[in-house]
Amino acid sequence: MKKKLLQVNNLRTYFHTFKGTVKAVDNISFDIDEGEILGVVGESGGGKSITGFSIIKLIDEPGKIETGEIIFDGQDLMKKSESQMNEIRGKDISMVFQDPMTSLNPVYTIGEQMEEVLILHEKLTKDQRKKRCIELLKAVGISNPESRLKSYPHQFSGGMRQRVVIAIALAANPKLIIADEPTTALDVTIQAQILRLMTNLVKEQGCSLMLITHDLAVVSEIADRINVMYCGKIVETGSSKSIVEKFKHPYTKGLISSIPDLDKDKDRLETIPGIVPNMFNLPKGCNFSPRCKYCKDICKEKEPELVKVDEKHYVACHFPLREGEK
Amino acid sequence: MSIQVETSNKSQEKVNKWKSFLESEFFHNYKKSPTAIIGSIIVIVVLLIAILGPFFTVQNPYDMSNIDLNNAYKPPAWDEGGEAKFFLGTDQQGRDIFSAIVYGSRVSLIIGIAGTFLASAIGIVLGLIAGYFGGKIDAIIMRIADIQLSFPTMLIAIFLMSFIGRGITNILIALSLVGWVRYARTVRGETLSVKKKEFIEATKVIGLPNFKIIFKHVLPNVFTSIIVLSTIQVGSFILTEATLSFLGLGVPVTRPSLGMLCNNGFNVLYSGLWWVSIFPGLYIMIIVFGINLLGDFLRDELNPKLK
Numbered sequence: 310m311k312k313k314l315l316q317v318n319n320l321r322t323y324f325h326t327f328k329g330t331v332k333a334v335d336n337i338s339f340d341i342d343e344g345e346i347l348g349v350v351g352e353s354g355g356g357k358s359i360t361g362f363s364i365i366k367l368i369d370e371p372g373k374i375e376t377g378e379i380i381f382d383g384q385d386l387m388k389k390s391e392s393q394m395n396e397i398r399g400k401d402i403s404m405v406f407q408d409p410m411t412s413l414n415p416v417y418t419i420g421e422q423m424e425e426v427l428i429l430h431e432k433l434t435k436d437q438r439k440k441r442c443i444e445l446l447k448a449v450g451i452s453n454p455e456s457r458l459k460s461y462p463h464q465f466s467g468g469m470r471q472r473v474v475i476a477i478a479l480a481a482n483p484k485l486i487i488a489d490e491p492t493t494a495l496d497v498t499i500q501a502q503i504l505r506l507m508t509n510l511v512k513e514q515g516c517s518l519m520l521i522t523h524d525l526a527v528v529s530e531i532a533d534r535i536n537v538m539y540c541g542k543i544v545e546t547g548s549s550k551s552i553v554e555k556f557k558h559p560y561t562k563g564l565i566s567s568i569p570d571l572d573k574d575k576d577r578l579e580t581i582p583g584i585v586p587n588m589f590n591l592p593k594g595c596n597f598s599p600r601c602k603y604c605k606d607i608c609k610e611k612e613p614e615l616v617k618v619d620e621k622h623y624v625a626c627h628f629p630l631r632e633g634e635k
Numbered sequence: 636m637s638i639q640v641e642t643s644n645k646s647q648e649k650v651n652k653w654k655s656f657l658e659s660e661f662f663h664n665y666k667k668s669p670t671a672i673i674g675s676i677i678v679i680v681v682l683l684i685a686i687l688g689p690f691f692t693v694q695n696p697y698d699m700s701n702i703d704l705n706n707a708y709k710p711p712a713w714d715e716g717g718e719a720k721f722f723l724g725t726d727q728q729g730r731d732i733f734s735a736i737v738y739g740s741r742v743s744l745i746i747g748i749a750g751t752f753l754a755s756a757i758g759i760v761l762g763l764i765a766g767y768f769g770g771k772i773d774a775i776i777m778r779i780a781d782i783q784l785s786f787p788t789m790l791i792a793i794f795l796m797s798f799i800g801r802g803i804t805n806i807l808i809a810l811s812l813v814g815w816v817r818y819a820r821t822v823r824g825e826t827l828s829v830k831k832k833e834f835i836e837a838t839k840v841i842g843l844p845n846f847k848i849i850f851k852h853v854l855p856n857v858f859t860s861i862i863v864l865s866t867i868q869v870g871s872f873i874l875t876e877a878t879l880s881f882l883g884l885g886v887p888v889t890r891p892s893l894g895m896l897c898n899n900g901f902n903v904l905y906s907g908l909w910w911v912s913i914f915p916g917l918y919i920m921i922i923v924f925g926i927n928l929l930g931d932f933l934r935d936e937l938n939p940k941l942k
Contacts, residue, residue: 367840413837430841
């Protein structure tokens with residue numbers, strides 16, 4: 310059995326605003342094995358990104374991690390001080406952001422920005438750093454890396470910038486990379502390239518990847534396991550295969566049927582009716598109940614808990630879908 | 636051999652940078668803007684006069700051995716009784732007005748520029764801290780700034796100068812204490828918007844300590860507004876200093892600035908000896924006019940909000 314790299318237990322991250330408390334992440338537990346790719350899927354505002362930022366403890370006011378354990382590589386990150394966290398950030402856990410257009414500083418060259426991580430976390434000489442930068446750029450598929458080091462971000466296209474961002478994330482050989490919608494801002498044609506690149510590099514280096522996305526189609530192809538999140542809670546979790554083929558939660562079903570299927574002749578794409586509920590005022594009982602067509606009385610009263618339905622497959626629903634209902 | 640190649644590469648790079656500057660939008664707009672060209676010519680000429688002026692003046696106005704009381708109150712060269720040697724006339728001590736202006740402009744410019752540096756240094760640091768950290772620190776710094784802004788600048792400067800006394804150092808202290816507020820407010824505002832950008836988030840994610848994020852990543856991104864503010868500030872500080880010196884609260888008598896030169900001739904202005912005051916005054920006007928023309932152009936060009 311593989312070793313667990315990250316274990317998140319009962320994590321709650323709340324935002325205390327004047328209008329009330331937003332439970333952005335509400336009591337979630339999950340883990341990531343070494344070398345595993347975990348997909349986190351859900352609609353906007355589902356708490357996916359906040360989960361990612363909570364792991365590296367970068368939650369800004371008025372947000373606060375209320376309770377929970379984040380055990381990374383045997384150490385509890387919740388007990389670390391800010392300066393201890395600074396040693397882990399970038400070195401052991403790194404992050405790739407959504408928008409490559411804004412995630413590089415416009416006033417520094419690519420080389421200077423790549424070197425910054427190496428200066429912080431690795432003891433290398435100037436020449437070694439330059440060599441490493443060139444290696445990294447080569448690894449992410451940027452041609453002519455030597456001269457590209459001196460370019461500024463505005464001289465790169467979106468896809469190239471995202472490659473650079475990935476190179477920066479890989480620079481210090483991290484154990485875990487958190488990728489927050491890394492392909493959302495890119496062209497569809499580039500998306501596949503970037504994802505393939507990321508998965509290949511992750512497998513090569515043997516590090517783990519937490520891939521946050523709202524695109525279930527993307528995640529199901531490359532992830533080993535998938536967490537489906539809705540309103541700050543994990544509603545279904547399991548291996549990619551069993552989530553896609555044997556989904557049990559009506560929300561997962563909704564997500565899957567909103568993917569256009571080229572083999573079938575359909576007039577209309579199925580959607581999930583309604584919108585994500587107001588986070589200040591969540592419905593009683595199951596959060597998904599107002600949008601769920603299988604909703605019964607108990608769903609409006611009692612919150613469902615994660616129950617085991619299969620090997621490593623859990624679902625939080627009072628009436629998990631049966632095979633026939635798909 | 637390899638070193639040679641490297642240096643030639645570097646000089647090549649410089650040439651390229653210069654070329655790309657000549658082809659830039661900034662330079663293109665500069666060529667098209669007469670006010671910017673006039674402004675920069677005035678600024679350059681004023682600076683050259685201040686630096687090289689002492690080589691061309693007929694006397695060092697602060698060296699008593701150079702001054703002859705017999706030459707007192709000579710009118711400008713084109714007036715009756717004027718001498719070509721004293722082109723702009725002389726004052727009550729027989730000091731050549733042109734030489735006094737050249738030497739005075741040095742004092743005025745040094746105070747204007749050094750004052751701007753000091754005020755901007757204080758304002759930038761406080762503005763960055765207030766904007767980046769927010770919360771209590773922000774509230775304290777900005778409330779102090781608000782209180783200071785509710786008094787007229789000149790009132791505070793006069794109060795400070797009468798408290799700490801005359802002198803170039805003292806006037807720099809006074810100017811930086813009244814000038815930091817504008818920098819702090821501008822820098823704080825820019826910092827608030829820059830710190831929300833993803834690349835700042837990204838520097839936190841790689842574990843960069845806060846003070847490095849502030850000075851290495853936030854500061855360069857707010858620098859254009861600092862440049863714009865500074866050009867205008869130099870002009871306004873020259874005026875503030877001139878006013879203080881005119882009121883007898885500024886520079887010491889031994890190192891008169893342009894403002895003090897105006898004051899020297901003020902008593903005799905109505906007796907028909909107009910040149911003693913008017914020429915230094917005109918020169919202040921020209922300097923500030925040139926700086927403001929240039930500053931206006933820079934503001935329009937560099938401020939992305941006006942584009």
